[in-house]
Amino acid sequence: EIVLTQSPGTLSLSPGERATLSCRASQSVSSSYLAWYQQKPGQAPRLLMYGASSRAAGIPDRFSGSGSGTDFTLTISRLEPEDFAVYYCQQYGRSSWTFGQGTKVEIK
């Protein structure tokens, strides 16, 4: 099983700041199979990025994704109040899906 480790666990930032979230895989992951989700309290996860760098429908361009192999990054260029949430990376491999443990982006 491929393990995804996200860092940091919590990111404390102010609105307008840049957020950089990391997702590291225990073995190489195809970029095509790497996705990011946003989850707010009491809500279902929402697809943000797929294929590591493609934004899902309706996702603003302040969200961007990058990376390859074992290291992937989600960047929020300027945090809006609605961006404070928990973010999960996810990968598909060998007919199985795994999620990272999440990074919480909180208001400083």
Added chain:
Amino acid sequence: QVQLQESGPGLVKPSETLSLTCTVSGGSISSYYWSWIRQPPGKGLEWIGYIYYSGSINYNPSLKSRVTISVDTSKNHFSLKLSSVTAADTAVYYCARTVSTSFFYYMDVWGKGTTVTVSS
């Protein structure tokens, strides 16, 4: 616009079988994979398994011995059964439409989730 709705008992006794259904509305269940994911209170997401509309299935190896996922295309829904439940199976259970192509794999439409508590 495709919407998913989970349904089933919110309380299950230990050692019994948890049964949930996900009803797909606004679109056909055909031509997609469909997943179950759960989230224990205060914790992260765990993939349980997925099924293709034609019946092809894959389960999380850690749950495989207790999980059964099925699909009913005539009713446009798919179902989850988890046997021999314990308190560790208490979670919010989500269903999700799963895109699995030659190029991309992701879950793009999610149900709102249903809370299942395992307790006597």
